Amino acid sequence: MRIAVVGGGPGGLYFAALAKQLDPGRTVTVWERNPPGDTYGFGVVFSDETLGGIEHADPIIHDAMAASFARWDDIDVRFRDEVITSGGHGFAAMSRRKLLDILRSRCADLGVQLRFAEAAPDLERLRADHDLVVAADGVNSGIRTELADVFRPTFEGRRCRYVWFGTDKVFDAFTFDVRETDAGVMQVHAYPYDETGSTLIVEMTEEVWQKAGFAESPAVVDPASLGVSDSDTFALSRCEEIFADLLDGHRLIGNKSRWVSFTTVRCDTWHHENVVLLGDAAHTAHFSIGSGTKLAMEDALSLAACLSEAGADQVDLALAAYEAERKAVVVSTQRAAQASLEWFENLAQYTDQEPMRFAFNLLTRSRRVTYENLQLRDPEFVQRVDDWFAASLGFGAEPTRPPMFYPLRLRGITVPNRIVVSPMDMYSSDDGIPGDFHLVHLGSKALGGAGLVMTEMVCVSPAGRITPGCTGLWNDDQRDSWQRVVDFVHASTPAKIGIQLGHSGRKGSTKLMWEGMDDPLPSGNWPVVGPSPLPYKPHNQTPRELSLGEMAAIKEEFLAAGRRAVEAGFDLLELHCAHGYLLSSFLSPLTNQRDDDYGGPLENRLRFPLEIFDGLRALWPAEKPMSVRISATDWAPGGIDVDEAVLIATAFADHGADLIDVSTGQVVSTEKPAFGRSYQVPFADAIRNALVGRDIAVMAVGAISSYDDVNSLLLAGRADLCALGRTHLYDPQWTLHAAADQDYQMPWPMPFAAGRRKPQTGRSDGPKPRLELVRDPEANAVRHGRWRPA
Numbered sequence: 027m028r029i030a031v032v033g034g035g036p037g038g039l040y041f042a043a044l045a046k047q048l049d050p051g052r053t054v055t056v057w058e059r060n061p062p063g064d065t066y067g068f069g070v071v072f073s074d075e076t077l078g079g080i081e082h083a084d085p086i087i088h089d090a091m092a093a094s095f096a097r098w099d100d101i102d103v104r105f106r107d108e109v110i111t112s113g114g115h116g117f118a119a120m121s122r123r124k125l126l127d128i129l130r131s132r133c134a135d136l137g138v139q140l141r142f143a144e145a146a147p148d149l150e151r152l153r154a155d156h157d158l159v160v161a162a163d164g165v166n167s168g169i170r171t172e173l174a175d176v177f178r179p180t181f182e183g184r185r186c187r188y189v190w191f192g193t194d195k196v197f198d199a200f201t202f203d204v205r206e207t208d209a210g211v212m213q214v215h216a217y218p219y220d221e222t223g224s225t226l227i228v229e230m231t232e233e234v235w236q237k238a239g240f241a242e243s244p245a246v247v248d249p250a251s252l253g254v255s256d257s258d259t260f261a262l263s264r265c266e267e268i269f270a271d272l273l274d275g276h277r278l279i280g281n282k283s284r285w286v287s288f289t290t291v292r293c294d295t296w297h298h299e300n301v302v303l304l305g306d307a308a309h310t311a312h313f314s315i316g317s318g319t320k321l322a323m324e325d326a327l328s329l330a331a332c333l334s335e336a337g338a339d340q341v342d343l344a345l346a347a348y349e350a351e352r353k354a355v356v357v358s359t360q361r362a363a364q365a366s367l368e369w370f371e372n373l374a375q376y377t378d379q380e381p382m383r384f385a386f387n388l389l390t391r392s393r394r395v396t397y398e399n400l401q402l403r404d405p406e407f408v409q410r411v412d413d414w415f416a417a418s419l420g421f422g423a424e425p426t427r428p429p430m431f432y433p434l435r436l437r438g439i440t441v442p443n444r445i446v447v448s449p450m451d452m453y454s455s456d457d458g459i460p461g462d463f464h465l466v467h468l469g470s471k472a473l474g475g476a477g478l479v480m481t482e483m484v485c486v487s488p489a490g491r492i493t494p495g496c497t498g499l500w501n502d503d504q505r506d507s508w509q510r511v512v513d514f515v516h517a518s519t520p521a522k523i524g525i526q527l528g529h530s531g532r533k534g535s536t537k538l539m540w541e542g543m544d545d546p547l548p549s550g551n552w553p554v555v556g557p558s559p560l561p562y563k564p565h566n567q568t569p570r571e572l573s574l575g576e577m578a579a580i581k582e583e584f585l586a587a588g589r590r591a592v593e594a595g596f597d598l599l600e601l602h603c604a605h606g607y608l609l610s611s612f613l614s615p616l617t618n619q620r621d622d623d624y625g626g627p628l629e630n631r632l633r634f635p636l637e638i639f640d641g642l643r644a645l646w647p648a649e650k651p652m653s654v655r656i657s658a659t660d661w662a663p664g665g666i667d668v669d670e671a672v673l674i675a676t677a678f679a680d681h682g683a684d685l686i687d688v689s690t691g692q693v694v695s696t697e698k699p700a701f702g703r704s705y706q707v708p709f710a711d712a713i714r715n716a717l718v719g720r721d722i723a724v725m726a727v728g729a730i731s732s733y734d735d736v737n738s739l740l741l742a743g744r745a746d747l748c749a750l751g752r753t754h755l756y757d758p759q760w761t762l763h764a765a766a767d768q769d770y771q772m773p774w775p776m777p778f779a780a781g782r783r784k785p786q787t788g789r790s791d792g793p794k795p796r797l798e799l800v801r802d803p804e805a806n807a808v809r810h811g812r813w814r815p816a
């Protein structure tokens with residue numbers, strides 16, 4: 027078998043070595059256009075997990091790498107004159123040049139043909155002469171460009187500028203340094219790689235970069251003035267000045283160091299006939315999670331293994347298996363990298379945070395590291411964060427508890443913990459009356475331990491229903507039935523109960539969820555209304571554009587429902603301004619195209635929702651809080667985005683809202699939501715941090731399903747409350763169970779007290795048998811290793 031590898035970076039060389047090692051009969055040739063040793067970058071970092079794979083694949087390469095590793099465990103977060111350290115992370119790093127030396131020499135020993143300082147022949151020739159062509163030709167891959175029609179790459183350019191330097195300062199831990207400068211916030215990511223130096227990356231937003239004068243560098247003004255191996259010396263000396271205290275008398279070193287913006291590369295397909303993409307050619311992931319080299323080497327390992335497993339004449343099967351195996355890992359890494367890069371892009375929103383919270387926030391930014399995870403790595407660090415959190419809430423004198431179990435005060439009510447049952451329409455009522463089903467549904471959720479239980483969207487009129495099964499509050503029978511639910515919750519549980527009031531607008535008159543969500547009724551449709559005559563989907567009714575008189579009448583319906591909600595005794599009232607229902611459709615420019623005072627600029631689009639909010643606030647008891655649910659993005663071009671969502675939240679805060687419930691989407695049917703774990707939390711985060719200092723709380727919702735995620739995002743300051751929807755349908759006692767799992771003694775309903783211990787599994791959970799003669803006192807100690815070269 028003849029294999030051509032284009033590119034002698036870590037991906038190409040490692041693949042060549044493994045492919046040759048697995049079958050010495052193969053002819054493997056690597057083309058690298060640069061001479062040996064001529065490379066960019068300084069140090070590369072590996073996690074323990076990747077190292078395990080590398081160790082098994084080729085112990086010779088692994089041992090040579092291990093002999094060169096700088097190893098340490100700590101991350102230092104330097105922020106506002108404090109250095110906060112978290113241990114137990116386990117890093118291994120080495121110089122990129124050294125890594126390439128090791129890989130090259132191993133390739134040579136194994137008989138790989140190495141053609142350095144030689145550009146690869148053109149693709150057609152390579153393909154004709156070889157059974158397989160591996161495109162390991164880096165982020166600007168020429169082969170990917172040539173076959174762009176089949177690989178269908180996308181390039182997402184990001185907002186920050188960054189530059190890689192080396193330094194002769196040998197840091198002893200991974201160091202993040204975040205500082206306010208006259209131009210704005212700048213950050214450094216630095217880590218050692220051997221006994222001589224460290225990698226040091228400086229990063230900032232485009233605006234800060236402009237303001238700091240970096241755009242005036244000759245290398246930026248006239249890039250042609252820079253030779254291929256030159257660095258931007260202006261940037262280097264300015265960064266040396268700005269970070270002089272961190273560098274502590276040491277120098278920055280350039281190696282083709284220039285300002286760049288990160289580009290996330292993704293490809294639809296990674297292989298075509300006998301050509302396959304590997305490493306940066308196939309995908310990139312932001313450097314802040316330190317994974318470019320690791321991903322390239324893991325790709326190499328997987329491709330070599332799949333080729334051997336499939337057999338010599340089954341290249342197509344091998345390439346398909348490789349892509350299937352690696353794509354899942356890469357997509358997940360890219361998701362974490364995306365969260366991390368967005369965190370750094372939005373860093374300025376966190377610089378008011380206390381250093382302890384800031385450090386926790388930074389460490390958990392990619393969502394891969396969590397509260398529980400950090401507890402395993404460094405329980406003392408987590409205890410410090412817990413202590414800080416408790417003190418910040420006025421509970422400093424008590425033993426700490428998991429963050430989700432602290433109460434939250436909203437006006438005159440206290441929500442006993444941070445878990446909320448998200449509003450969920452049950453489509454199970456007759457004539458809008460909540461029946462036994464609703465009593466049992468909401469009652470069981472309240473018994474299940476959640477601090478606040480929200481009703482489904484309760485409609486203010488028959489025409490304001492989504493489906494014929496929706497509940498309402500337009501008559502006294504409905505009020506009395508709701509009161510039965512409220513009374514049960516109050517009499518039998520410590521939970522609070524909130525009502526969500528809404529009007530379906532253009533999304534009304536549709537089938538029950540399980541008969542066809544958003545589909546018009548087969549018969550008995552009622553006319554629907556909206557700000558503008560635009561149907562939700564082509565087959566939905568076109569809404570009638572509301573006249574001012576009709577809007578005034580709808581406002582009266584909201585107020586009448588609000589009065590009945592007071593009478594029913596609800597603790598909190600939420601106005602539903604999300605998901606494309608009537609008030610939401612006034613807010614979004616995609617659904618509101620009016621040319622009167624209620625359409626156009628945001629100020630106008632807010633007018634009707636705010637008028638209703640003001641009317642309700644005036645009749646809702648002063649000691650009771652009001653919430654507003656918004657869709658913080660329409661996930662569609664031209665629609666609401668996070669910046670506008672912050673303005674919407676601010677407007678409601680100005681009008682006296684106590685809580686913003688941050689959902690997204692469902693406004694237009696053409697939306698393209700980026701679903702994933704906790705996918706709406708960044709919007710809650712942005713709003714919470716924009717409203718910091720105001721007396722308003724923020725609720726996050728959407729695919730938050732583990733108590734670990736809840737604890738993490740509360741501690742990091744991304745939200746004050748977490749609403750869980752579907753999770754509560756799966757487990758109505760989710761909060762009680764979360765308490766049991768975390769060994770937290772929360773009050774159980776007395777009649778359930780006998781069930782408060784987790785049922786035993788088959789094995790006894792008694793004392794474990796002794797397995798060691800003498801226990802190792804170090805075994806469970808936190809690893810606080812720092813890099814101390816001999």
Ligand SMILES: Cc1cc2nc3c(=O)[nH]c(=O)nc-3n(C[C@H](O)[C@H](O)[C@H](O)COP(=O)(O)OP(=O)(O)OC[C@H]3O[C@@H](n4cnc5c(N)ncnc54)[C@H](O)[C@@H]3O)c2cc1C
Nearest residue numbers: 033035036037058059067069070146163164305306318322
């Ligand atoms: C300036 C810079 C600094 C970096 N520093 C670090 C770091 O310190 N730590 C870290 O983990 N990651 C770093 N990265 C990211 C990391 O280098 C990549 O993720 C990783 O090298 C990917 O490996 P690869 O083998 O896929 O591609 P690369 O390492 O980019 O290798 C591709 C190779 O292909 C060669 N090539 C391209 N076209 C041809 C052709 N037609 N013929 C012959 N050869 C060709 C190129 O010269 C190059 O050597 C850095 C990236 C950049 C741009």
Ligand SMILES: Cc1cc2nc3c(=O)[nH]c(=O)nc-3n(C[C@H](O)[C@H](O)[C@H](O)COP(=O)(O)O)c2cc1C
Nearest residue numbers: 448449450451482483727728729730750751752753
């Ligand atoms: C069956 C069902 C009904 C829902 N009904 C409503 C509703 O009436 N009002 C509302 O604001 N959101 C409604 N939602 C959205 C949820 O409140 C929540 O925002 C969404 O399910 C995401 O949270 P989750 O991932 O925890 O389920 C509903 C969700 C489900 C699953």
